[in-house]
Amino acid sequence: MEVLDSLEVRNLNCRYDSKWILRNISFKVKPGEALAIVGPSASGKTTLTYCLSGVIPNRIRAEVSGCLRVDGEELLGKPIKEIIKSIGVVLQNYELQVFGLTVEEDLELSMKEDDRDTLERVLKLFELEKYRRYYVHELSGGLKHRLVIASTILTDPKYIVMDDPVVNLDWNSRMIVAKTIELLKQKGKGVIILGRRLKGLEKVVDRWIHITPERSENTLPWPQQTKTTNSKTVTELSDDPIIEFREVYYRYSKEYVLKNVSLQIRKGEIHAVMGPNGSGKTTLMKHINGLLKPSRGTVLVNNVDTKKTSPAEMSKFVGIVFQDPEKYFVSERVWDEVAFGVRNLGLDEKNVDVALRMLNLEDRKDSSPYSLSMGEKIRLYIASVVAMDPQIIILDEPTTGQDEGTLEQMMNTIKKLRDMNKTIVVVTHDSDFALSVADRLTILKDGSVYAEGSPLELLNNISLVQEVGIEPLSIEGEEKCLAK
Amino acid sequence: MLGKIALDLDSRTKILLFITWFSMVFICRNLYSLLTLFASSTLILILSGSAFSVFKKMKIMLPLVLLSWPLWTFLGNWSLFHSTGGGFDLFFGLFMMLRLLLIIMISVAFILIVKPTEIIGTINSVKLPPQVGAVFALAFRNLYITAEDYKSIKEAHTSRGLELDKGSLVKRIRSHIPLLIPLIIKSIDNAEKLVLALELRPSIMNRRKSKPLRLQDTVMIIGCVIVLLFMAYYSFVMVS
Numbered sequence: 001m002e003v004l005d006s007l008e009v010r011n012l013n014c015r016y017d018s019k020w021i022l023r024n025i026s027f028k029v030k031p032g033e034a035l036a037i038v039g040p041s042a043s044g045k046t047t048l049t050y051c052l053s054g055v056i057p058n059r060i061r062a063e064v065s066g067c068l069r070v071d072g073e074e075l076l077g078k079p080i081k082e083i084i085k086s087i088g089v090v091l092q093n094y095e096l097q098v099f100g101l102t103v104e105e106d107l108e109l110s111m112k113e114d115d116r117d118t119l120e121r122v123l124k125l126f127e128l129e130k131y132r133r134y135y136v137h138e139l140s141g142g143l144k145h146r147l148v149i150a151s152t153i154l155t156d157p158k159y160i161v162m163d164d165p166v167v168n169l170d171w172n173s174r175m176i177v178a179k180t181i182e183l184l185k186q187k188g189k190g191v192i193i194l195g196r197r198l199k200g201l202e203k204v205v206d207r208w209i210h211i212t213p214e215r216s217e218n219t220l221p222w223p224q225q226t227k228t229t230n231s232k233t234v235t236e237l238s239d240d241p242i243i244e245f246r247e248v249y250y251r252y253s254k255e256y257v258l259k260n261v262s263l264q265i266r267k268g269e270i271h272a273v274m275g276p277n278g279s280g281k282t283t284l285m286k287h288i289n290g291l292l293k294p295s296r297g298t299v300l301v302n303n304v305d306t307k308k309t310s311p312a313e314m315s316k317f318v319g320i321v322f323q324d325p326e327k328y329f330v331s332e333r334v335w336d337e338v339a340f341g342v343r344n345l346g347l348d349e350k351n352v353d354v355a356l357r358m359l360n361l362e363d364r365k366d367s368s369p370y371s372l373s374m375g376e377k378i379r380l381y382i383a384s385v386v387a388m389d390p391q392i393i394i395l396d397e398p399t400t401g402q403d404e405g406t407l408e409q410m411m412n413t414i415k416k417l418r419d420m421n422k423t424i425v426v427v428t429h430d431s432d433f434a435l436s437v438a439d440r441l442t443i444l445k446d447g448s449v450y451a452e453g454s455p456l457e458l459l460n461n462i463s464l465v466q467e468v469g470i471e472p473l474s475i476e477g478e479e480k481c482l483a484k
Numbered sequence: 485m486l487g488k489i490a491l492d493l494d495s496r497t498k499i500l501l502f503i504t505w506f507s508m509v510f511i512c513r514n515l516y517s518l519l520t521l522f523a524s525s526t527l528i529l530i531l532s533g534s535a536f537s538v539f540k541k542m543k544i545m546l547p548l549v550l551l552s553w554p555l556w557t558f559l560g561n562w563s564l565f566h567s568t569g570g571g572f573d574l575f576f577g578l579f580m581m582l583r584l585l586l587i588i589m590i591s592v593a594f595i596l597i598v599k600p601t602e603i604i605g606t607i608n609s610v611k612l613p614p615q616v617g618a619v620f621a622l623a624f625r626n627l628y629i630t631a632e633d634y635k636s637i638k639e640a641h642t643s644r645g646l647e648l649d650k651g652s653l654v655k656r657i658r659s660h661i662p663l664l665i666p667l668i669i670k671s672i673d674n675a676e677k678l679v680l681a682l683e684l685r686p687s688i689m690n691r692r693k694s695k696p697l698r699l700q701d702t703v704m705i706i707g708c709v710i711v712l713l714f715m716a717y718y719s720f721v722m723v724s
Contacts (some may be wrong), residue, residue, distance in 0.1 A: 055680055080683045089684050096674060096681045101601040101624055110685065137628040155685065291639050310649070311642040320643045327633070327670060328640040330662040340662070344645030388645065 005071055006030045007052075007087070007159045007190050012066035012076075014047055014056060021047045025066070027209055029159065029190040034181050034204055037194045039211035040403035041374040045194040046092055048211075049163040051076070052192070054083035070159065088157030092164045094148040095141075103139070103147055104132040110154040118154070125183070126150040126176060141168040142277035149177060159190040166200060167400055170276040170429050171471040174200035181205075196403040199471065241300075242267040242392060242423050243288055248297035250283055256295070257283045259447040265440075267391075270414060270424040272434035272455060275444035276469045281427045284444065285394055288425065289318035302391065316345060319385035320394045325377045326370060334372070334380055335365040341388040355387035359413070375406045382413065392423045399430040411437050431459050431471045443468055495602030496609055497701040502594045504708040509586045511715045515575055518582045525589060534596060541592045549585050556580035600624040622678070633670050637663055 007029045014022040021044040029035045039045055050056040057064050058080050068076040070086045091097055100106025107119055123129045126146050131139060139147065145168050152160060166174045181191050181204045193201060241264035250258040258280050265271045275281050286292040287299045290306040290313075299306040302317050319341075322328065331337040338352045338361075356362045359379040364372065369380055378398070385393060398410055407430075414424055414437050428434055434441055434455050441455040445468050451458055458464060465472050493501070505525070512518045529535040557577025604624070608617040641662055642648060648659050697705070 053684060055684075059680055059683065084684055091677075091681065091684070093677055095629065096677045097685065099618075099621060099625060099682075099685065101599075101604070101621065101628075105601055135628070136625070137632060151685070286639070289643055291643065310647070311639070312645050312647040315643055315645040318643075320640070322636070322640050322643075328637055328666055330641075330665050340646075341644035344647070384644065 006069075007071075007192070008067065008069045009052070010067040010069075012048070012051060012064070012068065014044070014051055014062050014064045016062050021062075022051070022211075025211065029192055031158065031188040031190050032185050033206050034185055034191040034193065035207050035209065036198050036201065036205040037192065037209045037211060038196070038198060039194075040196060040213065040405060043211045043213045045196075045211070046163055049089060049091065049161055049194060052083075052087055052161050053089040054078060054080040084155075084157065086158045088152045088155050088160045090149050090152050090160070090162040090165055092167070094145050097148045097151070098136050098144060101135060102132070103128055103134050103136065106136060106147060106151055107154060110151040122150050122154055125180065140277045142170055142173050145169060146173055146176065149180065153180065153184070157189075159192065160184065161192045162194065164195045165193060166195065166198060170469065171200065172276055172469040174471075177201065178204045199474070240267050241265060242302055243425070244298075244300040245284075245287070246298045246300070248287065248294045248299060250280075250287065250292060250295050257447050258287075258294075261297075261447070261449055263442060263449060263452070265423060265425060267423055268418065268421050269439040270418050270426065270437050272426045272428060272438035272441045273444065274428060274431070274434060274441060274468075274470050275450070279444040280447040281444055282396065283447075285320070285396060285425065285427050288392065288394060289314040289320055312344070315341065315388060315390065317390050318392045318394065319388055319390035320396060321378075321382050321385050321398065323397050323400055325381035328381070329369040332368055333365065334361060334367050334369055337369050337380060338384045338387050341384055345388055347388065351387040351389060355383040358386060358416070359383040375402075375409070378402075378406070378410070379413070386417070390422075392425065393417060394425045394427070396427050397429065398426065399428055399433045407433065429471055431465075431473050432476065435459050435473065443470065445469075493704060494695070494697055494701040495598070495605040496697070497704045498598050498602060499606050500705055500708050502590065502598065504712050506587075506590050506594075507712060508715055509583055509590065511712075511719045513719050515579045515582070518579060518586065522582055522586055522589075525586065529589075529593060532597075534593060537596055538589060538592050541596070542588055545588050549581060549588065552584050553577045553581040622682075626674070626678070629674060630667070630671055633674075634663070634667055637666050637670075 009028070010026045012022055012025040013020070025044075025048065027035060027037070037045065037048065047056065047062075050060060051064060052068065054075070056062045057077060064076065066076065067074060075083050075086075098106055100109050104119070104123075107122060111119065123132055126149070128143070128147060128150065131143060136144065136147070145165070149162065149165060165177055169177065178201050181193070181201065184191055185204070193205065198205070243263075243265040245261045245263040248258055248261040249256050261280075261284065263284075273281050273284060283292060287294060287306060288301055290299075290301075290309050290311045293307045301314065304314070304317075306314060329337055330340055335352060335356070338355055339349060342349055342351050353362070356365055359382055361376065361379055361383055364376065364380075369377065372380060382393075382395075395414070398414075399407055402410065411433070414426070417424055424437075426434065426438060438455045441451075441453065441458050442449055443451040443458060443464075450468055451464060459473055462472070508521055509518075512521055526535065529538055554577065556579075557574055558572045560573055560576045560580070600621075604617050604621045607620055608614065638648070646659060646662060648656065648663075650656075651659070
C-alpha cells in the first residue's frame with residue numbers, strides 16, 4: 001500500500017534549454033526523517049531545491065517533468081504560494097532570505113502569530129539570544145545562516161529543504177543545525193538536506209543519496225602536482241619571519257576583535273589559521289595586507305609596517321584569494337581577469353600566461369569568467385593573484401562549499417605554490433584540510449591566539465579541539481595522524 | 485537620564501518629536517529665535533549624551549556651513565531673475581548659516597537616534613497597506629547588502645593592486661569603474677534572488693500589530709502638537 005504521508009519525488013527531470021540538469025531523480029521522505037542529498041558542484045542540487053519549492057517552473061523557465069507529491073497531493077507546477085504551505089526552503093544564497101533589519105525583527109516577520117514564547121524558544125535553541133537586537137549586517141556569515149534556518153522553522157512547514165546549510169558554519173554552529181534537525185524530526189517534520197559535503201550532520205541523517213552531474217561537464221582538470229616535496233619539514237623552513245604580529249589589538253567599534261596577538265609566520269611555510277566564527281580569523285587576515293590597521297601594536301610583513309602602507313602597495317608582496325571569487329570579476333575574458341592585478345602593479349604581462357599555464361586555464365583564456373565552473377572560478381582567482389607574483393598568498397576559507405574532488409586538487413595547488421617558495425596562509429574551518437596542507441597551525445579564540453604549533457599535535461588534542469569548538473578530525477584525518 | 489528617556493520613547497513619538505524640532509527651524513523667522521533654538525538643541529543633545537557623536541559627524545559639513553555665511557551675506561539679495569537692490573546683509577547671512585547648521589544638526593541626530601527599524605515600525609502602525617512597510621524594510625535591508633558588497637569588492641580590488649586614493653580626481657574616478665562593474669552585476673543578481681526569496685516567505689507582507697502608546701508617549705505627543713501650534717501662531721499671526 002502506498003504511504004500517503006510523505007514528500008515523494010518520482011522520476012524528476014529538469015533541463016534548461018538543451019542541458020539536462022536532473023534525470024530520473026526519485027526519493028521519498030517521511031515525517032520525522034532526514035534525507036541527505038550529496039553531490040559535487042553542478043550536480044543539480046540547487047535546481048532540485050528550486051523544483052521542490054516551485055521556483056521552477058514558476059519563476060525560472062525550465063522544462064520539468066515527473067512527480068512531486070506531498071501527502072499524496074501532486075504539487076509539481078502548482079503556484080509557489082501553495083507549495084510553501086507544506087515545504088519551507090533555506091536557499092544556498094541565504095543572505096537574501098533575511099528581511100528584518102534586526103535578528104528579533106526577522107524572526108518576528110516569519111511568525112504566523114505574535115507568540116513571544118515560541119520566539120524566545122527559537123532564539124535560545126539557535127543561541128541567538130545575545131544577538132537579538134543586533135542589526136543583521138553586523139552578524140557574521142555563519143550567524144546569518146543560523147538566523148535564516150531559525151526563521152524558516154518559525155514558518156512551521158511540514159517539510160523543510162535546506163540547500164547547503166552548513167557551508168559557512170563553524171563546528172559549533174553545525175552542531176546547532178544537527179540538534180535542530182534532530183528536534184525537527186522529533187516534531188514530525190521531514191527534512192531534506194542538500195550539499196557538497198555535510199560534515200557534522202552524519203549522526204542525524206537517516207538516509208543518503210548521491211547525485212552526480214548529469215551532463216559531462218566541459219571542465220578542465222586541475223593541474224596535477226608534478227613533484228610535491230611534501231616532506232619539507234618545519235625545521236627545513238627559514239627561521240626568518242616574513243609576517244610578524246607584535247602585540248596587536250584591533251577593534252571595529254567598542255569591543256576588541258583582536259587582543260594582544262603576537263604571531264610569527266616564517267618564509268616558505270604553509271600556515272593555517274583556525275577558530276570558531278567570530279574568533280577574529282578574517283580580521284587577522286586583513287591585517288596582513290594592510291586592509292585593516294592595528295588599533296595598537298605592529299604588523300610587519302617583509303619588514304614593512306602595514307600601518308604606513310596602503311593595501312594596493314602591499315599587494316606587491318601579499319595576495320589574497322577571497323571567498324566567492326565570481327563576486328569580484330571585472331573582465332569579460334579570463335585572460336584580462338588574470339591581467340587585472342598585473343596591470344595595476346605595472347608588471348610584465350608574460351606573468352599572465354605563466355599563471356594561466358600553472359593553473360591549467362590556458363584553454364579557457366578567451367572564455368567569460370562567469371561561464372566557468374566553480375572549481376575553475378577559484379583557479380582563475382588564484383591565477384590572478386599568482387600572476388602578481390607575491391611572496392605571500394592568503395587563502396580565505398578555500399574549502400568552503402567545495403566537493404571532495406575540488407579539495408584534493410586545491411591541496412595540490414597549494415603544495416605547488418609552496419614549492420615555488422611562496423608563503424601560504426590558509427584561513428579555514430576544515431581540520432582535515434589544515435592537517436593535510438599546513439606546516440604550522442594557529443588557533444584563535446575570542447580574538448586571541450589560543451594555541452600555536454604543529455597541526456598534527458594540536459588537532460590530535462581532543463580536549464583542545466572541544467574547548468575551542470573547532471571541527472574535529474574525521475576518521476580519515478585521524479588515520480593520517482596515526483600514519484604520521 | 486534624559487538620554488534614557490529619549491531612547492525609550494515609542495518610535496512614533498520619536499519621529500513626531502523630530503518633525504516638531506525640524507519644523508521649528510523653518511518656523512523661527514528671526515536670528516534671536518534661531519539662536520535660542522540652537523542653544524536649547526545643543527543643551528538637549530548634551531543632556532541626552534548624543535552631543536559628541538552628533539558634532540563629530542557634523543565636522544565634515546562645517547566648511548559648507550561656513551561658506552554659506554559669506555554667500556548669503558553678499559549674494560542673498562541677488563537673483564538671476566530679479567534684483568532687489570544688492571548690497572550685503574550681515575544678519576541675513578548669519579540667520580541662514582544658523583538655519584543650515586540646525587538642519588544638519590537635527591538630521592544627524594535623527595540618523596543617530598532613530599533606527600531604521602523604528603521608521604518601519606511607525607509606517608506599519610499607521611493605516612498604510614502592510615506592503616508599504618515591507619517595501620521600506622526591504623529597501624533599507626538592500627542598502628546594507630549593497631554597502632557590504634561595495635566594501636568587499638573594494639577590499640578585493642585594492643588587494644589586487646588597484647589604487648583608489650591616489651592621483652588626480654579624474655584618475656580616481658576612473659579607478660572606481662572596476663568597482664562598479666561587479667557591484668552592478670551583483671545588485672541585479674541580488675534583486676532577482678530577493679524576489680524569489682520574497683515569494684518563498686510571503687509572511688513578511690502581513691500586517692504587524694502595533695503596540696498602544698504609553699503615558700509618557702502620549703504626553704510627549706500632546707506637547708509636540710502644542711509647541712508646533714504655538715510657534716506657528718506666534719510666527720505667522722502675531723509677528724505679521
